[in-house]
Amino acid sequence: MNDTIPHLTAGAAALLAEPKAGRIRAMRSRRWVLYPRAKQALYRLDGLLEHPRGTRMPSIAVYGDSGMGKTMIMKRFRDQHPPSFDKSTGALTTPVLAMEMVSRPGERRFYGELLTVLGAPQSPRADITQMEQAALRIMDAIGVQVLVIDEVHNILAGTYREQRIVLNTLRFLSNRLQISLGCFGVNDAREAIGGDVQLARRFEQFTLSRWAANEEFETLVASILRNTPLHRPSVLTPKSLRRILQITDGITANIFHMINNLAIEAVEDGSERITDSAIDTWAPDFDVEAIYA
Structure with a gap:
C-alpha cells in the first residue's frame, strides 16, 4: 500500500505528478487492472x-x-x-x-x-x-x-x-x-x-458473466478507482454502484468507460474525485469502440 496516498496504487499515485493532460491521457490509454x-x-x-x-x-x-x-x-x-x-x-x-x-x-x-x-x-x-x-x-x-x-x-x-x-x-x-x-x-x-x-x-x-450487484462488483469498482490517478478518494454509495450497473448493463468495457469518463471530468473541473451526484447525472455514451473488450 502507498503510505502517502492510501487510496491509490503506487503506479497511479506516481501519475499525480503529471499535468492534467498527462493524467487524462493515462486514463484514456489501455491499462491493466487486476480484479x-x-x-x-x-x-x-x-x-x-x-x-x-x-x-x-x-x-x-x-x-x-x-x-x-x-x-x-x-x-x-x-x-x-x-x-x-x-x-x-x-x-x-x-x-x-x-x-x-x-x-x-x-x-x-x-x-x-x-x-x-x-x-x-x-x-x-x-x-x-x-x-x-x-x-x-x-x-x-x-x-x-x-x-x-x-x-x-x-x-x-x-x-x-x-x-x-x-x-x-x-x-x-x-x-x-x-x-x-x-x-x-x-x-x-x-x-x-x-x-x-x-x-x-x-x-x-x-x-x-455480466456483473451483478454483489461484493465481486464492488471489488472491481474499487480496483479501477485505485488505479485512477485522482488526488482525492472517491467514496461511492450503494445507490451509485447500482446506477453504474444499470447504465453499463454489467459489461466490463462499459464500466471502465464510464468510470474513466467520470474521472476525466473530475480532473477537468478540479473536483479530483468521482461523486454520487456526478454518477447520478452522467449521460452514457457507449457508441465508441470498447477498448477493454
Whole structure:
C-alpha cells in the first residue's frame, strides 16, 4: 500500500505528478487492472503451463459477451510469459503463442495466420502440407507450451466442412506438439468448440458473466478507482454502484468507460474525485469502440 496516498496504487499515485493532460491521457490509454475474476482466469491459464507434457493435454475455453475483458486477459497472460532468448545457445523460447482465429476459417488461412504470428516467411506456392510441417517445426523448436486463440467463435463463419477441418487441426496440433489450447470467444464459441466432441472434452470452461450487484462488483469498482490517478478518494454509495450497473448493463468495457469518463471530468473541473451526484447525472455514451473488450 502507498503510505502517502492510501487510496491509490503506487503506479497511479506516481501519475499525480503529471499535468492534467498527462493524467487524462493515462486514463484514456489501455491499462491493466487486476480484479478477482481476471485473477482466477489467469490462475487457470498458468495451470496449463505447469501441467506435465503428455497426450490429451488439458485446455481452457474462456467465454463471455463482447466487452467482458477476454482479450485483455489473453494479452495479460501472453505478456506475463514473454519469449526469452538464451545468448549462450542462441535459442529462442516462446512458452505462450497468441493468435486470432481467422475471420473465415479454412486450413490454409489458419496455417497462414499461424506462420505469420511465428514470423515465418511464406511461399505463395507452398501447399497445406508444407505449411503444416513448417508450423510444427517452428513451434517445436521454440518450445510452445500453450497456443492461445482469440475470437475462436469465428470458426462458425465457415461451412460445416470448414469448421470440422479447423477443429481437427487444433486437435492435431495439441496432440502432435503436446501443447494446451486457450480459446477465447463470445458465448457462441461453445457451439464452435462443441463441434468436435473429442476436442471439447479437453476444455475446462470459464465464463465471464455480466456483473451483478454483489461484493465481486464492488471489488472491481474499487480496483479501477485505485488505479485512477485522482488526488482525492472517491467514496461511492450503494445507490451509485447500482446506477453504474444499470447504465453499463454489467459489461466490463462499459464500466471502465464510464468510470474513466467520470474521472476525466473530475480532473477537468478540479473536483479530483468521482461523486454520487456526478454518477447520478452522467449521460452514457457507449457508441465508441470498447477498448477493454
